[in-house]
Every structure is written in structure tokens, then in C-alpha cells.
Amino acid sequence: MTNETLSLISSRRSHRAYTQTPLTQEQIDALLKAAVESPSAVNRQPWHFTLVRNQELLDELNTAVREQMMKRNSDKRSPRFADKDFHVFYHAPAVIFISGMPDNLYTPIDGGIAVENIALAAESMGLGSVILGMPREAFLTEKADAFRKALCFPEGWDFVIAIAVGTPADTKPAHDVKENRISFVD
Numbered sequence: 341m342t343n344e345t346l347s348l349i350s351s352r353r354s355h356r357a358y359t360q361t362p363l364t365q366e367q368i369d370a371l372l373k374a375a376v377e378s379p380s381a382v383n384r385q386p387w388h389f390t391l392v393r394n395q396e397l398l399d400e401l402n403t404a405v406r407e408q409m410m411k412r413n414s415d416k417r418s419p420r421f422a423d424k425d426f427h428v429f430y431h432a433p434a435v436i437f438i439s440g441m442p443d444n445l446y447t448p449i450d451g452g453i454a455v456e457n458i459a460l461a462a463e464s465m466g467l468g469s470v471i472l473g474m475p476r477e478a479f480l481t482e483k484a485d486a487f488r489k490a491l492c493f494p495e496g497w498d499f500v501i502a503i504a505v506g507t508p509a510d511t512k513p514a515h516d517v518k519e520n521r522i523s524f525v526d
């Protein structure tokens with residue numbers, strides 16, 4: 341079977357290079373509408389979305405993530421850190437940070453659903469995206485509070501996930517699908 345939604349799901353990729361073309365206001369509005377329309381447990385909507393276009397702030401976060409990662413053993417670090425030109429946000433023109441309500445069992449799941457809604461909405465508009473867990477490292481540093489403030493996280497809320505969005509400047513094949521991840525019980 342195929343339809344427009346299934347095709348979008350199949351064509352989405354994680355893009356790790358972007359042009360500097362800024363998002364239009366119409367694109368931003370549509371991405372954030374898709375985000376807030378996501379389902380959430382008990383409709384708690386335990387999320388806050390912060391759209392960042394400030395490249396200086398993204399550079400500061402990138403530096404903090406890199407420094408934090410370098411404190412780890414190399415086997416616990418993404419191989420991407422071996423590349424000196426690696427940038428956590430891949431120089432995307434916009435990154436959406438999702439911060440989450442504390443003490444709520446489903447905050448990470450609800451945040452994950454919302455970030456995928458954003459990814460698929462981006463794909464539907466001819467934009468590319470990459471979901472980003474790595475920025476979490478910046479919130480383990482002594483600058484964490486300053487970053488939470490700069491990113492407008494509500495008081496007491498913390499980083500859940502982020503997603504970079506822009507016009508892709510790379511192409512990528514579909515990921516390999518691991519075997520034995522589906523069972524049928526009739």
C-alpha cells in the first residue's frame with residue numbers, strides 16, 4: 341500500500357548538512373503547529389518548544405557539548421567527534437529545542453512524538469531535519485542554567501530533545517532495517 345503519508349515516512353532522512361537559506365515565517369508556523377498538535381499522555385502537553393536561529397548561541401552550545409563529550413572515554417563518544425569540523429547542529433539555519441515538564445512519566449515519550457511530528461512536517465514542506473539528542477550534554481555542564489535561561493525553558497523544566505531544520509545540502513540513503521524487530525501473535 342502507498343499514500344502520501346506513507347511516502348513521507350519512507351522519504352524522511354536525517355540530514356547533516358544544510359544551506360543557509362532561512363526558514364520562512366509560514367514554514368516556522370507550520371512546523372510549530374505540527375508540534376503542538378502532537379498527542380500526549382492525558383493530553384498533558386508536557387513540552388515547550390523554542391525555535392533558535394541565533395547561530396552564536398548554537399555555537400556556544402556546540403562548544404559546551406564538545407567539551408563535555410571530550411571528558412568521556414572515546415568508546416562512549418560518537419565517532420563524529422573525531423572530525424574537527426563536526427558541529428552538533430550541522431550549521432542548520434534553525435533548531436527547535438523541546439524542553440519538558442519534570443516529574444511526569446511520559447515527558448520523554450511525548451517529546452519524542454512531537455519531534456517526529458516536526459520531522460515529518462519538515463519533510464512534507466521539502467525541508468530536511470535531524471533529531472538531536474546530543475545537545476543534552478550541554479545541560480550537564482556548569483553553563484546549564486544559563487543555557488536553560490537563554491533557551492526560555494520554563495522554570496524547572498529540562499532538555500528533552502532538539503531538531504535541526506533547514507534546506508538539506510546532502511543526500512542520504514535510507515537506514516538499514518534490523519531484522520527480527522517484528523512479531524505477530526495471532
Ligand SMILES: Cc1cc2nc3c(=O)[nH]c(=O)nc-3n(C[C@H](O)[C@H](O)[C@H](O)COP(=O)(O)O)c2cc1C
Nearest residue numbers: 352353354355356470471472473474475512514515
Ligand atoms: C532520539 C534520537 C536522538 C538522535 N540524536 C542525534 C544526534 O545527536 N546527532 C545526530 O547526528 N543524529 C541523531 N539522531 C539521528 C539518528 O542517528 C538517525 O535517526 C538514525 O541514524 C537513522 O537514520 P535516518 O534518520 O536517516 O533514518 C537521533 C535520532 C533520535 C531518534
